[in-house]
Amino acid sequence: MRIVFDLQCCQHPGIDTHTLHNTLALVQEMANTSAGRDLWIAFDRRDPARLDALAAAFAGAVPPERLVGYTGMPQDDEAGARLAALVRQNFFEALGADLVFVPGPWTLAAGTAAGATRPRYRQAFGPAAPASLAAARAGLRQADLLLVQHEGAAAAAAGADGPALVDVQGVDARAAAVAWAAFERLAPVPAHPAQEGVRARLAWVTASAPDGTAAALLAQLAPYYEIELVAPAGAAAHGLPLRTLAWFEEHGAAYQRVLYHFTDSPACAPLPRLLARHPGIVVLHDFALGQVFDGGAPAMADAAGDAFGAALFASHGYSGLQACQRLGRSATAAAFPLNRTVLEQALGVIVHDANACALARHWYGPHAAAGWRVVDLSGSAALAGDYADAIEHLSCRSPGASYRRLLQAVAAAGAPRDPRARSLIAAARAIAANQPPARTRQLLVDVSALAATDLKTGIQRVVRSILLALIKDPPPGFRIEPVYGDGGNQRYRYARRFALGLIGLDGVQAEDEVIEHQAGDVFLGLDLAANITVSNLALLADMRSQGMAVYFVVYDVLPLLQPEVFPFGTDQYFGEYIRAVAAHADGLLCISRAVADELADWVGAHAAPRTRPLKLAHFHLGADLDASAPTSGLPDDAPLVLAALGARPSILMVGTLEPRKCHAQALAAFELLWEQGVDVNLVIIGKQGWMVDALADRLRSHPRRGHTLFWLPGVSDEMLTEVYRLSSALLAASSGEGFGLPLIEAAQHGLPIIARALPVFREVSGEHAFYFEGKEPARLAEAVQHWLRLSAEGLAPASSAMPWLSWSASAQQVLDAIVREQWYRILPAAPHAQP
């Protein structure tokens, strides 16, 4: 027996402190003595004022997943109150409640107006004060039980109309025991009309004639239902009325029960359309349904807009579409189940083997098979009874069945039919929000900056590469969904057009809809969209309050640690961003352990005290160029440059020109070397960034330019590869980095590394690099000379054995944290922080 406490009265601003205290005392006492009972606590999500405090009051007594929020709707008039009652009733029915107890003053309870249908659960109210007892009994016509705290009231009212009265005589442990005993005496509402002797009309929809087992089952079900067979013309009807699929499409609404028998066969192709029009129970004879949707078109370009493409995208998202491009249509139909739409549209699902439930959980997450009925066809004795019980339960008690009843009740209540009516829009929002989690869990990847403008920055390259790796190999039970925000706490939208373009399906039409989200979804701020994020804090807090986990990637904290090498104001807005994500995220992922340590130190010293712990993880970036869409092409002067590089030792610097990269120190050091007659090239690859105007002028007008000094802004990956091949060493002189991808790229080309002794460089390169210290040009000149001597003697550290990750492995490290909950550090909450 599922019992739900609806705490809406305790959230109501009209409740006085004394009554609230007494009500909560009784309810907490009941929760504390609920061991062994299926107790849930429900809150009204629209009234968050007391929500945190109430949730805290039941922590420990009720598991967190049984604390659920529902969305009510305004009750401006009698019609609105009736609609609100139906919406509330639908929520509790979809939750599977057998008894809903509304503790507190019943006059404050919303949604108790008489609905058009009697709920499928029992209702209890109270404790009612003696003065309001008579009014309560008159007003709560649909209640089954009213708790009172008035000695003798129950006995005095015995035999009168209205709900049963039980005197709990207090709010202590004894009162809780009395209330529990009263609840347990309530007989449950009959599960379905069949139990009341009604024989329903049932359509048995199949694409093939029933075989021996099915024919036997049909015969056994005859006492329970008026069965009609819906099958292709000419099928053996086993003495039942035979209807064609076309006839059923027009007349299906006349049946009280519909069973769709799905096998993985092209013959079942018409069934999904019929199911969408006339909802019913799906009997899965095969779990995968790829053949149902595979009409035989050979190319993905044809499939993207047809039923196969729609089913593939609905079931498996971009991962399915991408696999179809790689594998082809038939292989994809064989490799993926493609059955998500069918499962979502079903009123309920019957399978004959528990393995189907395991497959559903594997493909669509841990709750995917919730509510499914497994009927073992091998045991014949109780088969028909089990089948009928499953059919009745799923047809009457499933969330889908409750939704159908709600629509009928709304029609009967005379609600407006114009979708522009305010009340209908409010009801649609509340009903949609109140449906139990049914979709595959989503990993929402924020690509706000990249989707708006691809500036080809290093961070955007990471975003593209990680996203593609996630799409290619999503975590089991998750669907990868790129999203973007516009700021101003407007809801995020699916980046459908961007994502389709990313996987090479630019021509496919798609709408960037507002996102759906549910408890268990994960939001990953992979892109650096600082301004949009800081203007979405209320939205992110709301997403978290609905059970989503929110994580952000932090690429570095250099603007906060070295503000002098960034443009004016960068530390201010970047600090605002880091404070915001540290306060509102469940966890932060850094691109190296060094950044995680720097971030932890900075948050500890500068961020506001947190009410919750902050999880920290780190991952390394991938370095396989192929996965990040490399560019190609050589500049006109490539032969001259490459010839000069091969003529003498060449030291290479890769990265945008900015003060942090210490190009000025390197140039001055090489000027010293050239003065000393050292025959060596300095090659700089990177565009001009900020605060380097003077350096750029020096490089452009340098007398050594084109001889032993080369500055190549904006070269392709192809040219970069050539320069790597001909260079002697990579110089990583930067005074601070988040990761240091050029070190790994150098190692991939077997290029030795001369690196500043930064923690992050030691983390990435270990013993595979030659390290130097000091900001003076002379120190660097000495280090380069030292390395040249070691190199000549064959003693310079080699980089070729340096380990590095593919983007796929990098993405798995991200998933280790946000899906598999493997964290590097957890920063504790401040003991007295205010929410």
Add this chain to the structure above:
Amino acid sequence: MSRLARKTLRAARSLAGRSVRILLRPSLVRRLAARAKQSDTVRRIAIPLLIRFPRLRSGLARLRVLSRSAPSGDIRHPDWPAPLPAEYLNMPASERRVLLDLARSGEPPSHP
């Protein structure tokens, strides 16, 4: 702080308390955002203004939203014969389905 940044900040401070509207074409916003990545001059102009007037940031974001092609005429859907409310565009798919199901309640429904 550069001279240009100081001058910009001084100018921004002098605007305090006044009702200021800065009108930028969406294409200019996009170019400014792109240029700010590479140009010191654009950064020196834009960042002091954004610090002094943080609300400009969301304003810029809103501008970007407005720059999307706005729907002209009635909002329609193939499954519904009459105009739909403006909110329809900003509803997630499940809300849209429920709204249309409610509007035709009494007929066979789809699913939330």
